[in-house]
Amino acid sequence: MIIACMAILVAGCKHDTFTISGTIDGGAGKTLWLEEISPEGPLFIDSIPVDAKGRFKYTYKMPYRSLYNLHTTENNYIVTLPDYGEKLDVTGSWDNLSMTYDVSGSPESALLWQLQQYTNDGGKVLNELVDTSEHYALMHQRGLIDADAVALKKQETDSLYRLVFAEQQDYVCRFIEENQGSLATLIALYKPFNNRMLIDTRNPQCIDWYDMVLEGLEQRYPDNPHTLHFKNTTEHLRSALSRQ
Numbered sequence: 001m002i003i004a005c006m007a008i009l010v011a012g013c014k015h016d017t018f019t020i021s022g023t024i025d026g027g028a029g030k031t032l033w034l035e036e037i038s039p040e041g042p043l044f045i046d047s048i049p050v051d052a053k054g055r056f057k058y059t060y061k062m063p064y065r066s067l068y069n070l071h072t073t074e075n076n077y078i079v080t081l082p083d084y085g086e087k088l089d090v091t092g093s094w095d096n097l098s099m100t101y102d103v104s105g106s107p108e109s110a111l112l113w114q115l116q117q118y119t120n121d122g123g124k125v126l127n128e129l130v131d132t133s134e135h136y137a138l139m140h141q142r143g144l145i146d147a148d149a150v151a152l153k154k155q156e157t158d159s160l161y162r163l164v165f166a167e168q169q170d171y172v173c174r175f176i177e178e179n180q181g182s183l184a185t186l187i188a189l190y191k192p193f194n195n196r197m198l199i200d201t202r203n204p205q206c207i208d209w210y211d212m213v214l215e216g217l218e219q220r221y222p223d224n225p226h227t228l229h230f231k232n233t234t235e236h237l238r239s240a241l242s243r244q
Helices: 002-015 094-100 107-141 147-178 184-189 206-220 225-242
Strands: 017-025 031-038 041-049 055-061 067-073 076-080 087-093 102-104
Touching: 017 067, 017 094, 031 055, 041 055, 067 094, 067 184, 076 087, 076 094, 076 107, 087 094, 094 107, 102 107, 107 147, 107 184, 147 184, 147 206, 184 206, 206 225
Parallel strands: 017 087
Antiparallel strands: 017 055, 031 041, 031 067, 067 076, 087 102
């Protein structure tokens, strides 16, 4: 009987936890840290040492389903969405984890990987547009081209930027529709691109997307703190939009 009870307790503990491990290139001897994206904001969980071969492993008991950031530095991190009992395997580069990482062992963390990869692709195009604009400005300063050529190129790059931004918007909207009920839709909903919100709360139509996210979360996680907090957020947004 004692052995049986111990087995149940062990099984219960495993059911409540997730494990994140992997190998980080350039991370030997350094320290990662894990934080929860709680409804109230980032919450530090623990630091995670990386061994001499770049490997790390950490197990955490989740009080409820939530989102977790894995950091190398303050502004270099990835977002994961583990389920109970999952074993996430993460690989990537220490210096640029968000651009280089891969994750397996967690289907909803893989969803967030897909979302980040699309953002990364858009960011690469944006960097190319910035480089082109700076190149033309420099050529103008050196007298190699006239102001009309610079203005024409600016019109072209501005048009391409609007196209890329619209593509990013379309992607996050599809992501929300296709993954309704996942906490990953919260990340998509709040996704910025070039410091602009893809779903802008100043646009009255944004409430449709907030309602869609809320409907899915209430169906799947009615008592989750994220759902309860997001319900209040949506109600406040609706009230603010009605006063516009």
